[in-house]
Amino acid sequence: MHADQVDVSAEVVATLVAGQFPRWRGLPVRPLPSTGTVNALFRVGPDVVLRFPLRPFADPGLRDELLREQEYARLFAARLPVAVPEPLGVGEPGEGYPGPWSAYRFIAGGTATSDLVGASDAFAHDLAGVVVALRRIDTGGRSWSGTGRGGPLAAQDAGVRAALAVSGALTDTVALARMWDRCRDARRDNPADGWIHGDLMPGNLLVRDGRLAAVIDLGTAGVGDPAVDLMPAWNLFDSGSREAYRRALGVDDPTWERGRGWALAQAINALPYYVETNPVMAAIARRTLRAVLD
Template identity: 65%
Template sequence: MHADQVDVGPADVAGLIAAQFPQWRDRPVRPVTSHGTVNALFRLGDDLVARFPLRPGAASDRRDELAHEQGQARWLAAHLPLAVPEPLALGAPGAGYDGWWAVYRWIPGETASQHTVGDPGAFARELAGFVTALHAVDTGGRTWNGVTRGGPLAAQDDDVQRALAQSTHLLDTVRLAGIWAQCRDADPAPADVWIHADLMPGNLLVRDGRLVAVIDLETVCVGDPAFDLMPAWNLLPAAARDVYRQALGVDDAAWARGIGSAIVQAIVALPYYVDTNPVMAATARHTLTAILG
C-alpha cells in the first residue's frame, strides 16, 4: 500500500517475542487478516495481539509516540463506556523488524458492517454514548495543536482539491467539490474536545450485533468534535444517521463540518488505495456516495 512499507512475517514476530518477552515465547503466532493501513497485526495465543507499524521507525521519537499512545489508552479507558485497547508491552527494534512495536490485549469481536451490526439505530445510540463520553473528558485547557486531525477544514483544502482532480473517473467530483466548499466554510467549532478522529468501520468492534469496543487510539487528539461524526456516512444507513445526529445534539454548522471531515478522509483515500486496498477504497466510495445522496 505504501512505497516505504515493510513486511514482517510470523517467524520474525516469534523471534522478537522470544528475545524480548520470553514469558510469551510458547504462544502460537498467527497473522490477523486486516484491511488497515497503519499496522500489521499478529495474534499471540488467544488473548494478545502484537501491532507492527507498516512504516517502522527505530528512533527514540517513534518509541515516544507509541509509549504516549499506550499511556493515553490507559488513561482514557477509565472515562469511556466501551472497551478500548489495553496496552501490555512495548517492543524494541530487533532481528526481522527494525522498528518499535507494541503488544495489546486482544478484544474479541467483528468489525462493524451492514452484515454485523444488528439494529443500526441502537448501534448509533451506543456509538453516540461513547463519543459523548470521550468529548466530555477534561482537556485541561488544551486546544488543537496545529498538527493532528481535528483542525479547520480549510487547512485540508489543497489535499482535497488534489484528490478531487485524481478522482474524476471515479465519481461525480463536480458535485462533491461544491459540497466540500460549503462544508469547508462552515462556522468553526465553539470549543475543542478530545476526539477519536478515526471512527472508521474497522475501528468499531461488534459482538452479537452490538457495539462493544472502539480500537486504534493512535489518532486520539484534541480538536473539532465534528470529526467524530464520520460514521454517519462511512457506516450508518440514513435513518440511523439521523439517530446518531439527534443523540449527539449536533447543530447545522457542526453537521456541515462533519460532512467535510468525512469528505477529507474519503476523497484522499479513494485514489490512493483504489488499486492497493479494495476494502478501504470501497469504504471511501460508500462514504462519498452517501454524502452525494
C-alpha cells in the same frame, strides 16, 4: 499498500517476542487478517495482539507516538462505556523489523460493516455514547496540536483538491467539490476543543451480538474539533441511523457540516490511493462519498 511498507513475518515476530517479552515465549504467533492501512497485526496465544507499523521509518518520533497511544488508552478505559485496547507494552526494533511496535490485550469481536450495523439505531446510539463520553473528559487545557485531524477544515483544502483532481474517473468530483466548499466554510461557534478518537472508521469498531463492544486503534486520538468524530454518520450508517446518530449527539447544523467535511476529506484521499491495493478501504470510501452527497 505503501511503497515504503515493511513486511514482517510471523517467524520474525516470534523471535522478537521471545527476546523482549519472555513471558510470551513459546506461545503460538499468527498473523491476523486486516484491511487496516497502518499496522500489521499478530496474535500471540489467546490474549495478546501485537501491532507492527507498516511504515516504521515514516515518523522519527514513532516510539513516542506509540507510548502516547497507550497513555490515551489508559485514560479512556475508565471513562468510556465500551472497551478500548489494554496496553501491555512497547517493543523495540530488532532483527527483521527496524522500528518500535506495541502489544495490547486481545478483544474479541467482529468488525463493523454497513451490512451488519449500518441500519442499526441501537449501534448508532452505542457509538454516540462513546463520543459523548470522550467529550466529557477534561482536556486539561489542551488544544489541537497543529497536526493531524481536529484542526480547521481549511487546512485540508490543498489535499482534498489534489485528490479530487485525480479522481474524476472514480467518483463525481464536480458535486464533491461543491460539497467540500460548503463544508469547509461551515462556521464554528464553539471554539473549545475536546477529546476525539479521530479515526472512527468501521474497521476500528468491534461488534458483538449486534452492539458496539469496543473502539480500537487510538493512533489518531487527541484533542481537537469534536466534529471529526461525526464521520461514521457517512462512512457507516444509512440515512435512518445517520439521523439517529445525530439526534443522540445533539449537534447543530454547522458542526454537522464540518463532520460531513471530515468524512469527505478522509474518503476522497483514500479512494485514489487504495483503489488498486485495498479494495475494502476503497469500497468504504466510495460509500462515504455517495453518502456525503445525500
